[in-house]
Amino acid sequence: MEPDEYNFERNGFEDEDVSGEPSMGQPWNPAKIRITTKNFTLREVVEQIDYNEIDLAPEFQREFVWKRRQKTRLIESILLGIPLPAFYFNQEEDGSYQVVDGVQRLSTIHMFMRDLHVLESIDLEYLVDLNGLTFSELDVGIARRFRSAQIVVHVIEPQTPEDIKYDIFNRVNTMGSPLSAQEIRHAMSRAPSRAFLKSLTDLDSFNQATLFAFWKRSPDMPDGWAPDTQRMMNRELALRFCAFSYYSQDLYRSYRSMDTYLVDYLRWVDGRTPGCSSEELERMRGFFHSAMMNAHLVLGDYAFRRLSTGSKRRGPINRAVFEAQALALAPFSQGELYPK
Structure with a gap:
């Protein structure tokens, strides 16, 4: 057909x-919630993605739907020193991470640092002199600052029960294009x-x-x-x-x-x-x-x-x-x- x-x-x-799914209404036990806040440099994040220590969840979040302009504006913001909103990671027992909030941003950063995205002046607002450049073609000092830029990550640790993790992700999932269940x-x-x-x-x-x-x-x-x-x-x-x-x-x-x-x-x-x-x-x-x-x-x-x-x-x-x-x-x- x-x-x-x-x-x-x-x-x-x-x-x-x-479908009329009922909720059992059982309250959270705060003692079971384990959330820590960590700082990662972009160099660390990209290396961990390459080694599969950070899982960007293939096919996740509508199969990476950001347009070229959105990617370039994010990269320009980092180059300008503008802090990014916090990310949320789920940590597994083996120490690896799954990205629950921030897939689009991390995918863009990874693509750029692996020369898979080219900056174009039509999408740049301030740094138009970077037109046509990939990451490896940036000035050494600019590239170093980009790699050293830090992101803030809220990590849901393995000790947190799965049902509580799900509720946490659902609660923080309010920015941008909210994720479906x-x-x-x-x-x-x-x-x-x-x-x-x-x-x-x-x-x-x-x-x-x-x-x-x-x-x-x-x-x-x-x-x-x-x-x-x-x-x-x-x-x-x-x-x-x-x-x-x-x-x-x-x-x-x-x-x-x-x-x-x-x-x-x-x-x-x-x-x-x-x-x-x-x-x-x-x-x-x-x-x-x-x-x-x-x-x-x-x-x-x-x-x-x-x-x-x-x-x-x-x-x-x-x-x-x-x-x-x-x-x-x-x-x-x-x-x-x-x-x-």
Whole structure:
């Protein structure tokens, strides 16, 4: 099935969460919160990124959406000695960091110091004499000052419980373009769960069942289309399906909220809690594929959408409907649904 114009309307996904997830309302225990403030030079930060000691979370924050002008203005601000807003890092048990707030800025700094961004006068406001230069072409003194510039980082230490970390990130996530809940979960997760969720949303069965709602026009691609994560809403759907496959009322009551349950499920996929195996993930992938195939077979173009009485217009994908329909259809074979 080829994508059509209708599937890419901005109402292709219903962002409102109508699933009615309750919060357990358990208060934080301040004694469990461990936050320290550290200063890093830009030289230190870039070296740690190169050695994978700082994780910029691939595909995170809308796959690095800053424009050339934004990048250049940030670099110019640093060259002018203007302090940057504080960053937030999540620290793992092995001492490595995940960037939760500041991905765009650190990505820009890393690109510039590795000669992957050229300064252009049309974007510079004051330092127009730097037009056409990369970092390695800067005056030695200017380059040294840039490398020595410091940033302030608030570090959420490993001793802080995961559910409290999630709440902290959610609270501080108020500047610029606020991150979605799934983007925060993505930042807190590791490579295995990121790859697993991506593999699910890359399935042809998922894209057919959702009518390619998570694709967009892209003149840079050979066929004119490219995946559109829409703030990782597609991966949130896949995550909820997998996590809810293990759902029980007793299990849910042990968590403060559904968000903390989803974060803990990602920890399980990442191997940070025992029990997950490659065989189990492969079984779940097959279960998800079956759900998508069956939804497309039974519900066609109206899969995962609320139906309005008397209306023939196809509505947007709804999270709660996706969960209910996908989980209900997953256990059946197509022969059981349409016996010959």
